[in-house]
Amino acid sequence: MDGPISLRAVELHVLLSVVDRPRHGYAILQEAEERTGGQPGFEIPTLYRALRRLRDAGLIHVVDGPAADAGERREYWEATALGRKTLRAELTRLESLVAIGRARIGHSPSGGRK
Amino acid sequence: MSLVAIASAMARACLLLYPPAFRREWGAALTADICHRASDITGQGLRAFPWLPRLFASLLANAVGAWVEAASGLTRPSISWLDLRLALRMLVKYPGLTLTGGCGIAVAMAIVVGFFSMNHWYFNPRVPLHEGNRLVGLENWDRQTHREQRHSLYDFLIWRSELKSVEDLMAFRSVARNLIDGDRSVEHVMVAEMTPSGFALARVPPLTGRTLIEADTAPGAAPVVVIGYDVWRTRFGSAPDIVGRTVRLGGAVHTVVGVMPEDFAFPVNHRFWLPLPIDHDVRPGTGPEIYVSGRLAEGMSLDSAQAELTVLGKRLEGQLPGTHAQLRPEVLPYTYPFAGMSRASGSELGLMNFAVSLILIVVCANVAILVYARTAARMGEFAVRGALGASRARIVAQMFAESLVLTTVAGAVGLLVVQLLLMEARRLHRAPEFWRDYSLPPSAVLYAAGLIVLAAVITGVIPALQSTGRRLQINLIHFNYGAAPKLGRVWSGLIVVQVALAVAVVPIVIALGWSQMRELVTAPAFVPEQYLAAGLAGPQERMARTRAELVRRLGAEPTFANHSFVSELPGQPREGRISIQQGLSVPVEATVQTAAVDSSFFRTMAVASVAGRSFVSSDEDEHAADVVVVDRAFAERITGTAGILGRHVRFLPASRAYEIVGIVDNIEASPLDRALERPTVYRVLKGGEQAGREIVVRLNTVDQTAAATTLRRIVASVDPWVTVDTIPLSDIYRARRFLFNAAAVAIAVAVSCVLLLSAAGVYALVSFTVAQRTREIAIRLALGARAPQLLGHVFARAMRQIAIGIATGIVLALLLDASADGEALMGYGGPLLSAMVGIVAIIGVLAAMGPARRGFRIDPVAALRGE
Secondary structure: OOOOOOOOHHHHHHHHHHOOOOEEHHHHHHHHHHHOOOOOOOOHHHHHHHHHHHHHOOOEEEEOOOHHHOOOOOOEEEEOHHHHHHHHHHHHHHHHHHHHHHHHHHHOOOOOOO | OOHHHHHHHHHHHHHOOOOHHHHHHHHHHHHHHHHHHHHHHHHOOOOHHHHHHHHHHHHHHHHHHHHHHHHHHHHOOOOOHHHHHHHHHHHHHOHHHHHHHHHHHHHHHHHHHHHHHHHHHHHOOOOOOOOHHHEEEEEEEEOOOOOEEOOOHHHHHHHHHHOOOEEEEEEEEEEEEEEEEOOOEEEEEEEEEEOOHHHHHHOOOOOEEOOOOHHHHOOOOOOEEEEOHHHHHHHHOOOOOOOOOEEEEOOEEEEEEEEOOOOOOOOOOOOEEEEOOOOOOOOOOOOOOOEEEEEEOOOOOHHHHHHHHHHHHHHHHHHOHHHHOOEEEEEEEOOHHHHOOOHHHHHOHHHHHHHHHHHHHHHHHHHHHHHHHHHHHOHHHHHHHHHOOOOHHHHHHHHHHHHHHHHHHHHHHHHHHHHHHHHHHHHHOOOOOOOOOOOOOHHHHHHHHHHHHHHHHHHHHHHHHHHOOHHHHHHHHHHHOOOOOOOHHHHHHHHHHHHHHHHHHHHHHHHHHHHHHHOOOOEEOOOHHHEEEEEEEOOHHHHHHHHHHHHHHHHHOOOEEEEEEEOOOOOOOEEEEEEEOOOOOOOEEEEEEEEEEOOOHHHHOOOOEEEEOOOOHHHHOOOOOOEEEEEHHHHHHHHOOOOOOOOEEEEOOOOOEEEEEEEEOOOEEOOOOHHHOOOEEEEEOOOOOOOOOEEEEEEOOOOHHHHHHHHHHHHHHHOOOOEEEEEEHHHHHHHHHHHHHHHHHHHHHHHHHHHHHHHHHHHHHHHHHHHOOHHHHHHHHHOOOOHHHHHHHHHHHHHHHHHHHHHHHHHHHHHHHHHOOOOOOOOOHHHHHHHHHHHHHHHHHHHHHHHHHHHHHOOHHHHHHHO
């Protein structure tokens, strides 16, 4: 990678799902639904395009699935070292954005809601 | 039908819209997950609506996205310096492909860029004056004849007083004048008779003195002239007291009032400027033929000026239906009227450029086949690189780099050729228009750069895409087993198409080229160096008297042996249709060369009489019978010599009947074929006829320059207002020879390129097809096959494809010839097609021979081990 990349929402969800353990495509969607209260904002075709992009960029790779799933021909994805690094950078970026946003809302003339 | 079944069917159907690579890799998993999802939704009792439409929209939107990513993914890998070095190495490694493809692309590029540049100069030249791009020309076009109507002095006066969108309106005409320097010399010069506003339009101040002013145009004003820098320097030795000195132009002596700066040649290529006399009472559609120009007013565009002029034109049309009903006034870019172009001409530009650019695309398609053949030979290499992690995009990018290097080198050569031709044109063009710029326009270089990339895409990316992809994995398997990859039907199809095109196109190119060239291979039956040709120009009312006096004066001049007045000079014939009565049957029509000559023409040109009589001076009498003399070619090819005398000829579309009174020898002979000699009909110039403004003079001297000076001096002394423009007849024939040589070179280059590309294409395709089978040949030999039988088998397969191609090509050529009424093969179909079939067959055999011999040499044991 030449420099930090900003991730799309769907890519962020994929990386969040596969950073701690391998997951297959549908499981990634299910986890994203859980995280977002059933509104992940993407459908399965979008997910697969995201998987391809992340794979081509070297952020995720295919790993062996758990023994229990050996009968199913599913591909399990896991974040690569580069993927973890990218996710960390993206979270830091988001944190700084959140901080800026919070600070501004807190100091806005109308006060805003905290 | 369950939700799972519906969702699955929808996914499968929509996946057909995805790029094949995506479908292959992700389609199954995507469909499976959609089925899981549908099953979950059903199981949880959730409603299918709105999930199904959302899924459908997502499937469609992602199909588009996947295509966009597939396209951009190919260009994502950048081209490295290493790629370029590798590409250069490939150029050296495959010299045949480099030379063949490079030559083809270079020639095509030269043609396309040359044509583009030429269009640019005509349609979009930079006018090197202050706000030159705001200068416009105004002229009337005849709606029926689609020609300019330049008798527009009346219109000019109206336009000048009423138009708001065009300012500084000026009118001028270009006239020939004798520049007479006492008794010493007479020079033929072109003078601009221009309204003084022309200088305001050009916005160029004089170097010395003043420009023309309105007072100079007043009746009775002293004749004045503004001269150019060159004239001041060469004729007056840059004299500082030039203002007030005199110049004799024709019969009038003009006082020099100013000198214009160097390179000023406004309005076209002029060096002398006189005031244009304007008759304010001129009737519509009369007066001199003039050009009108002006400057777009502030904030006005060509279209807004045209709108105003159209309204004015409609008004004039209503007021003057007799002269203006057919006229369409146009506002044009400044240079258009001088090139005879209307507004419609500009819109055809893009189409013409596209049509000519197709030449490059056809050549590139041919080179792409060669590259494809080479790519096929490198499939093993690509397969291994793919296995080692190179993406398809990476391999495609590398092949693009290789082609880009080839097309850049070829494109640069093409541009160099155009530049050299431009330098030659600059050398030959003695009096170019002041806006003429003989350098490659930047837009042409940009256009060439775009074409170079396009050529690289066609010759590099398309073969790369065709030979990578899923095939890469298959090829790796073949490579592991030591076998050549299978190329399938595409390959067979390419061979057939390549052979068919070679057989169809090459003979047509040769036939068309030769038919054009052979007509130029005619030699004059006289010695051109002994003749001087001259064109007379001057006021019509003076010409008859001048001619009569000239006949007397030229006859008395010892420098001249004979002279003759003609309508067309030898070597510059005019074609026309005639009809001739053949006995009692319907008259026969024919296209022939026609010329009107005086009675001394055949004597002057030393043309012998074959039958009947030649012209005599009494034939020139206005009341004499209408007679013509025909040449031998006419008698032999159109009527037959028997009984030709006394028949009648009519010049079409309508003329009186002229009696044939004699047959003379041909004035030009063809050493190749007498059938090429053009039939000619000569009619006699009647006394006082205006057509005979050309003179051809046979000289008693070898010094043509001195003879030309004498002729100009005699003409100026007879009437200073009549000018004479001289040219040695040998120069006319030299120009024709130059044309012949240029045509010969162009046709030879075109034929060589087509032949070379076709031959290389057929060779590459066939040799690779056979090369695929070398291992098979070796194994068959090992298993006991007899060599001659095997060889026959190999050749039979290669030749079957070639035979289909040849048959298709012959049918194609004959169809094209038939649709062009025999004008495609020009009657040479038999020998040319046979020769081409022979050449293609030989190339096919040679191409198959090499790989087949290699097959026979492979150790059968090694071949079997490979299996």
